[in-house]
Amino acid sequence: MADEEDYMSDKFLAGLQDVRPSLVHNRGKKRQIEIDTKKEDFKKRQREATATSGNIDNARLQQSLNTPLSAENKGFQLLAKMGYKAGSGLGKQPDARTEPVGITIKSGRGGLGRDAAVAELTLKRQELRRAHLLSKAGIESREEISTEAYRQRATHKAEERKLQYDIKRGQQTCESLDLKSGITEPDLEFFWPPKPKDEDETGSEEEDPEADETSKDEPFTPSEQLGLLTGYMRTAYSFCYWCGTHYEDAEDLSTNCPGPTRDDH
Template sequence: MSDEEEDYMSDAFLSKIQDVKPGVNMVRRVKEAIRKDEKQKEKNIQNRQKSYKEQEKESREAALQSSISNQNKGFALLQKMGYKAGQGLGKEGAGRVDPIPLSIKADRGGIGLEEMKKRKAEEELHHYRQKVRAKQQNEAKSLEDFRSRVRTEREERKIEGDLRRSQRSCEQLDNQKGITAPREPWYWPKDDGDDEEDPVEEEDEEEEIPELNPSDKLEIITSYLRGVHFYCLWCGTTYNDEEDLASNCPGDTAADHE
């Protein structure tokens, strides 16, 4: 080995190498960088010029924290009238002790804007509730109208069915007594040929009588059946005589037999 070449295993060479233990120097460098960064931020904050709003806020907070001095003209007048610091306002000292709280307006809205917004919101809520109430009333009315219409149609179908039954019973009982023609054409069921009418009307024909509705026809036929044949459509029974009918039949309507 020549003199120019160094022994890499000698103490002289190893002493020149810095300590590079894993992790130790890295943590130390990170902490140092963080400390320098914080110092720089503090320095920037101290050197930064405060804005007008910040200065105004600090002045306001400082003024609010300090009590009114004797140099204030208003406070001096109160003292001349007998007021003492910390005492309530008024002759008896029962009034306000603390100053009226300060309310800072931060937005650009004019005076009364919030009250106008509140009133407008209340009006909109009132109109909305009216609309909801009107809608509910209309829905309830529509539902009631639908139920009433369904109920009416059901009653009409029932009356028409009872009328057909009464017509068949009338024809059968009349034939049993030898009656060959109904008292009125609509007392018996219509035949297929009864629907054909002469389209030509005579000029001298009297004014037509208004057509009876099914309910009126049913009432007339059931009265005829009870008076002539002692028959009750609702009982489905032919009684011996009028007295037997009156004694054993609940009544002359369908409601009496429910």
């Protein structure tokens, strides 16, 4: 029982964050609580007034500037004595100002150059982000390139990756179909997956040099390689790479397959 806290003690009442003065019997603490409460209320009203006064004063100022001076205004009367007429410019120059200089009341607590600094910071962040994207895409940051050109380049790289993936899978499928048919060598070198380096070195002495020259004289783009590969499997085995289906014959293939390309599917 000795360790239990007395809920009627001053120690417990002092630890409360929100204490009503009517619950405190000590006059000194009651007075202090009332003072702290009034201070908090005053600060709250001050913050609310600061947030709204700037907009109100600015709107009132703009309204006053948009209202022309009346003929009874002392300043207008002085200008009229010097030859000023309503609607004309101040001065003899043809491009003399006819409208007052705009004024905006600064309600924030930031420095006078903060807006310019924020704008400059935003611009620098955009430049750094653009340079990062260009570097990620393999383009020099100093090279001038439009957004559309960057998108086209990114799309082209994505299509190249997709082509390489389809070629790799097509090579594996073609090799499997050829081996099942008793074919030990591909009709074109890229019809099968590349051989490991050890196999290339052991078989280099038996390779026909004329065949190497022929393969070098016939370079194919990835798109052309994929077209030749899928076309060979369609003709030789009635197999459509895009459908993933082995049809019964050429007639079944032409009837039930949408077409020979990815776009057809």
